[in-house]
Each structure stands twice: as C-alpha cells, then as structure tokens.
Amino acid sequence: MTASTRELAIVVLAAGKGTRMKSDLHKVLHPIAGRPMIDHLLASAAALRPAKTVVVVGAGREQLEMALGDRATTCLQEPQMGTGHAVQQAERELAGFSGDVLVLYGDVPFVKGETMQAMLDRLHAEDRPKVVVLGFEPDDAGAYGRVIADAGGRISKMVEFKDANEAERACTLCNSGLMAASAADMFDLLRRVGNDNAQGEYYLPDIVNIAISDGETCAAVPSDTPDEVRGINSRAELAAAEALWQAEQRDYWMAEGVTLRAPETVFFSWDTELSADVTIEPNVVFGPGVTVARGAHIKAFSHLEGASVGEGAQVGPYARLRPGAVMGKNSFVGNFVEMKKATLGEGAKASHLTYLGDAEVGAGANIGAGTITCNYDGYFKYKTVIGENAFIGSNSALIAPVTIGRDAIVAAGSAVSRDVDDGDLRMVRGEQIVKPGWADRFHDAMKKKKAAAKKS
Structure with missing residues (x-):
C-alpha cells in the first residue's frame, strides 16, 4: 500500500x-x-x-x-x-x-x-x-x-x-x-x-x-x-516570519507579471489575488479579500481590504477601499476617497475627498470632491443609488435612502434627502443674502473698539 x-x-x-x-x-x-x-x-x-x-x-x-x-x-x-x-x-x-x-x-x-x-x-x-x-x-x-x-x-x-x-x-x-x-x-x-x-x-x-x-x-x-x-516563539520571530512571507510573495507576483515600483514597501494578505499587468506603487497595503483585475493601477499609500478592483481601474493615491468595495472596469477613485460596501460602475469616478458607503454608482457617473453618502442614522444603514452618467457637485451630502436618476445633476453644496428623477437638476441651498459695504463697516467699528481698549 x-x-x-x-x-x-x-x-x-x-x-x-x-x-x-x-x-x-x-x-x-x-x-x-x-x-x-x-x-x-x-x-x-x-x-x-x-x-x-x-x-x-x-x-x-x-x-x-x-x-x-x-x-x-x-x-x-x-x-x-x-x-x-x-x-x-x-x-x-x-x-x-x-x-x-x-x-x-x-x-x-x-x-x-x-x-x-x-x-x-x-x-x-x-x-x-x-x-x-x-x-x-x-x-x-x-x-x-x-x-x-x-x-x-x-x-x-x-x-x-x-x-x-x-x-x-x-x-x-x-x-x-x-x-x-x-x-x-x-x-x-x-x-x-x-x-x-x-x-x-x-x-x-x-x-x-x-x-x-x-x-x-x-x-x-x-x-x-x-x-x-522556521519556528516562531517571539514577536521578533513573528516579524521575521512576516518579512520572509512578504518577500516570497513579492517575488511571486512580479514573476506573474505584476509591476511593483518599490517591492519592499508593498504588503500582501494571504489571499491577495492579482492579474497580469497590474501596477502597484509604493506603500500599498492589501488586507484580506482583495482581487485586482488586469491592467489596474494601485497608486501610492492606498489601503485595500475586502475589495474588488476591475480591469483598468485606478485607485489612489491615498485611497481606502473597505470590505464590499467593488470598482468596475476603468473606474477611478483618487486621493482621500473611501469606499465601503459600495459599487462604482464602469468608467465612474470619484476623484478626491469623498466617502461612498452603502452605495451603488452607475457607469460614467462623476462624484465631486467632498461628496458624502450619509448612510447611517445611528441605528440603521441605508443605501444611496446614483444613476448612470449622473453628476454630483462638490461638497454634496446625499442623505440615504435616496436615489439620484441617470443623467441627473446635483448642484454643488446640496444636501439631498429626496429622490432626484432622471435628467433633473437638484439644488438645495440657503438663499444668498448680500449686504453692500457691511464688511467694511464691521471692520472699521471693530478696529476703533480695539484701539479704545488699548488706551484704557
């Protein structure tokens, strides 16, 4: 036998x-x-x-x-x-x-x-x-x-x-x-x-x-x-084992056709999956559960965990993809963008300073800087749906549950709490009031008050 x-x-x-x-x-x-x-x-x-x-x-x-x-x-x-x-x-x-x-x-x-x-x-x-x-x-x-x-x-x-x-x-x-x-x-x-x-x-x-x-x-x-x-009995030996494992993985992925710009600064998880022609810049960390498709580009100082990055997509620099983040083909998230349990459709982009949580973003949509999906009321999570080719202006708050229709525009600085139909413009702003010369009069009064305080 x-x-x-x-x-x-x-x-x-x-x-x-x-x-x-x-x-x-x-x-x-x-x-x-x-x-x-x-x-x-x-x-x-x-x-x-x-x-x-x-x-x-x-x-x-x-x-x-x-x-x-x-x-x-x-x-x-x-x-x-x-x-x-x-x-x-x-x-x-x-x-x-x-x-x-x-x-x-x-x-x-x-x-x-x-x-x-x-x-x-x-x-x-x-x-x-x-x-x-x-x-x-x-x-x-x-x-x-x-x-x-x-x-x-x-x-x-x-x-x-x-x-x-x-x-x-x-x-x-x-x-x-x-x-x-x-x-x-x-x-x-x-x-x-x-x-x-x-x-x-x-x-x-x-x-x-x-x-x-x-x-x-x-x-x-x-x-x-x-x-x-190699046995592991101390924190130092644990660190040495981690370094050994990471070094082997870096060599493995480069042999599989992945570009690592600064290999020693990239850290993989035990289950990271990468395709050929992926480029990874310095200081990128992969937590568990990440897959990256062919031709994607992970830029410097990004952190990914529980995420799927589509073919040709770009991440970062300084982006964070949390569990449930899914990026479609040729989509893009830029610096200081965070995604959690959110899908970014093909060609959609969120270039900077944005939080997308519990959200579905359609193909070709543009998410302006400073946009936040307000997905949590302190007790429950709610979903935001953004249609194809929609345009979300900068510094907007989308208060879930809410749906923004395809080709719709949300004006910059809006706090949207009701659905927006396809092709509509939604602007939610307080009325702008202008008082001519008020600022000059204010400064003059305050300067006189300050001068009087010094004399006394």
Missing part, C-alpha cells in the same frame, strides 16, 4: 504557553499576512486530504477551539511533559485509526504540502522505515539536535547537541521535530519512551533511537530550505 492509498491523520502540537510572546492571544493564533499561523499550516496539510486532524492544546484551549471550529478535533495535554507526551494525548482521538500519522507544530507554519508528501512517500519506500524525520541544514547548525544519516537518508542515530561528540556536531543535518510513522508504530514506540533526562520530559525524537535499537530502519527527508521549518 502506498502513501497515496493509506489514510492520514495530522497531529498538530499547540499546547505550549508561548510565554515569550507576552500576549493574551494564543501563540499559534498570531497572524502572518492576516492569517493565523496555524491556519497557514493547516491549509498546507489540507492538500494531503487527511482523514483526521487533531490539535493538541493546553494553555489558551478555549481560544484555539473557537478558532478551529469543526476543522479539527482537539485533545488536552495537561500537564505538559514534552513532545512525546503531547503526541500520546492524540492516541484516544485516533483510536481504531490504522493509517499514517504526521506530526506537525503549530508554531512552524511554513512547511509545504510537497514536503509533507515527501515524508509520507519515504515512509512507504522499499526499505519501509519505521519513522521518517524531516531534517534541515541551517546556515548555523548551532545547538540543534543532529540527525546522523547516510547518503540514502537512513538514520544511524539522533543525538542532542549537548550529547553529541565532535564528529557528530560536525554533521549539518538537523532535526526539525516533524515526524511520520504509521499510527500503530507511532504509539507503540511512544509507550517505550522514558523521561530520564534533565527536564524529566518525554521527547518525541526518542522513538527513532528506540526503533533503531530494535534493528529497524528510520529515515530522514531533507527540507528544501531552513525557512520552511
């Missing part, structure tokens, strides 16, 4: 307290590119179509259970007595399961699905290793535990750095902690792991040496890059 035909269970270790984060939020729920780090890992694992996913929890259990929902079952490790003890807690959840078990870490979020599959394929290779370990070769092996293996990846020994001799320390293949074995082998070996060590804990890597002492084969699979097994 091959790896592809055997059922798979994923066991994710996430019971650590994460004290170095100094946070009320569980460590593995801290986001990278707007997505909790554990969700990055689970998304990669999902490509293997696991039959079961078990997350081992401890401190912050309630937070994790709420975040995971029905995507995984959880089991509690309390007290926490090492990684081997943590995996043992999943045995009850996997009762009767006869497939393979892949052990991952919730704070090691960048392991690729292809790497996980390589571990499983090695588990079912011709020499049938009892345990497969994911190894990696860092630039500085430092105090990592070493994996002593031959050219074929067959392990002769797993050794902690402090216990390694000079020759073993010269080995550069290190232990990532990720392992795969059949469920039966995994839990049988774990029952034989002792805690005769300085910490009095039960360590998962010990199952390899136990299997080797039984005369069994164990094997290592090398990771493509040390970054893949």
Whole structure:
C-alpha cells in the first residue's frame, strides 16, 4: 500500500504557553499576512486530504477551539511533559485509526504540502522505515539536535547537541521535530519512551533511537530550505516570519507579471489575488479579500481590504477601499476617497475627498470632491443609488435612502434627502443674502473698539 492509498491523520502540537510572546492571544493564533499561523499550516496539510486532524492544546484551549471550529478535533495535554507526551494525548482521538500519522507544530507554519508528501512517500519506500524525520541544514547548525544519516537518508542515530561528540556536531543535518510513522508504530514506540533526562520530559525524537535499537530502519527527508521549518516563539520571530512571507510573495507576483515600483514597501494578505499587468506603487497595503483585475493601477499609500478592483481601474493615491468595495472596469477613485460596501460602475469616478458607503454608482457617473453618502442614522444603514452618467457637485451630502436618476445633476453644496428623477437638476441651498459695504463697516467699528481698549 502506498502513501497515496493509506489514510492520514495530522497531529498538530499547540499546547505550549508561548510565554515569550507576552500576549493574551494564543501563540499559534498570531497572524502572518492576516492569517493565523496555524491556519497557514493547516491549509498546507489540507492538500494531503487527511482523514483526521487533531490539535493538541493546553494553555489558551478555549481560544484555539473557537478558532478551529469543526476543522479539527482537539485533545488536552495537561500537564505538559514534552513532545512525546503531547503526541500520546492524540492516541484516544485516533483510536481504531490504522493509517499514517504526521506530526506537525503549530508554531512552524511554513512547511509545504510537497514536503509533507515527501515524508509520507519515504515512509512507504522499499526499505519501509519505521519513522521518517524531516531534517534541515541551517546556515548555523548551532545547538540543534543532529540527525546522523547516510547518503540514502537512513538514520544511524539522533543525538542532542549537548550529547553529541565532535564528529557528530560536525554533521549539518538537523532535526526539525516533524515526524511520520504509521499510527500503530507511532504509539507503540511512544509507550517505550522514558523521561530520564534533565527536564524529566518525554521527547518525541526518542522513538527513532528506540526503533533503531530494535534493528529497524528510520529515515530522514531533507527540507528544501531552513525557512520552511522556521519556528516562531517571539514577536521578533513573528516579524521575521512576516518579512520572509512578504518577500516570497513579492517575488511571486512580479514573476506573474505584476509591476511593483518599490517591492519592499508593498504588503500582501494571504489571499491577495492579482492579474497580469497590474501596477502597484509604493506603500500599498492589501488586507484580506482583495482581487485586482488586469491592467489596474494601485497608486501610492492606498489601503485595500475586502475589495474588488476591475480591469483598468485606478485607485489612489491615498485611497481606502473597505470590505464590499467593488470598482468596475476603468473606474477611478483618487486621493482621500473611501469606499465601503459600495459599487462604482464602469468608467465612474470619484476623484478626491469623498466617502461612498452603502452605495451603488452607475457607469460614467462623476462624484465631486467632498461628496458624502450619509448612510447611517445611528441605528440603521441605508443605501444611496446614483444613476448612470449622473453628476454630483462638490461638497454634496446625499442623505440615504435616496436615489439620484441617470443623467441627473446635483448642484454643488446640496444636501439631498429626496429622490432626484432622471435628467433633473437638484439644488438645495440657503438663499444668498448680500449686504453692500457691511464688511467694511464691521471692520472699521471693530478696529476703533480695539484701539479704545488699548488706551484704557
């Protein structure tokens, strides 16, 4: 039976307290590119179509259970007595399961699905290793535990750095902690792991040496890059992981035909979708849920989240698109324009200093500077509809619910609270009163009054 035909269970270790984060939020729920780090890992694992996913929890259990929902079952490790003890807690959840078990870490979020599959394929290779370990070769092996293996990846020994001799320390293949074995082998070996060590804990890597002492084969699979097994335990490491992820995404999108004028200043979300010939200027931030169509131009200092930008559309500079913003083909929003739950039709434009909330703007419409859709009365939201080719004059307030007809004109400075029919002009202004010479007389009187006050 091959790896592809055997059922798979994923066991994710996430019971650590994460004290170095100094946070009320569980460590593995801290986001990278707007997505909790554990969700990055689970998304990669999902490509293997696991039959079961078990997350081992401890401190912050309630937070994790709420975040995971029905995507995984959880089991509690309390007290926490090492990684081997943590995996043992999943045995009850996997009762009767006869497939393979892949052990991952919730704070090691960048392991690729292809790497996980390589571990499983090695588990079912011709020499049938009892345990497969994911190894990696860092630039500085430092105090990592070493994996002593031959050219074929067959392990002769797993050794902690402090216990390694000079020759073993010269080995550069290190232990990532990720392992795969059949469920039966995994839990049988774990029952034989002792805690005769300085910490009095039960360590998962010990199952390899136990299997080797039984005369069994164990094997290592090398990771493509040390970054893949980068662990995150502090705010500094979280920032470094974010920087790594962003750098990879910038390279990816440029390779896909996107122009980044200053790549290091553009920040993507985990689900950003861009098309070829999109241009992005400096200091643009994408929150979750953004799609940008071919030929669109995102100008400097814009922030987009939950928005769809149509083909050839232009955004910014200094624009903000909030969730529900939809820009049609060749539409335009300029500096200091904000859209929220609003649609801008094909060729429509709002050039500057405008808020469009809960609005539908027809094709070709022009929204003047300082226009506001007044969509909230303190209790409920209401919609504004602006017809095709309508012209909204500057500094207008459209008090929803209201409809402005196609080809209609709203005069500058109007506060519109009733519908405007197609082709009509609506002007809502107070009467202008002129008092000739009043200002001159006022200034003269005030100057005399001020001079008299100084004398007294």
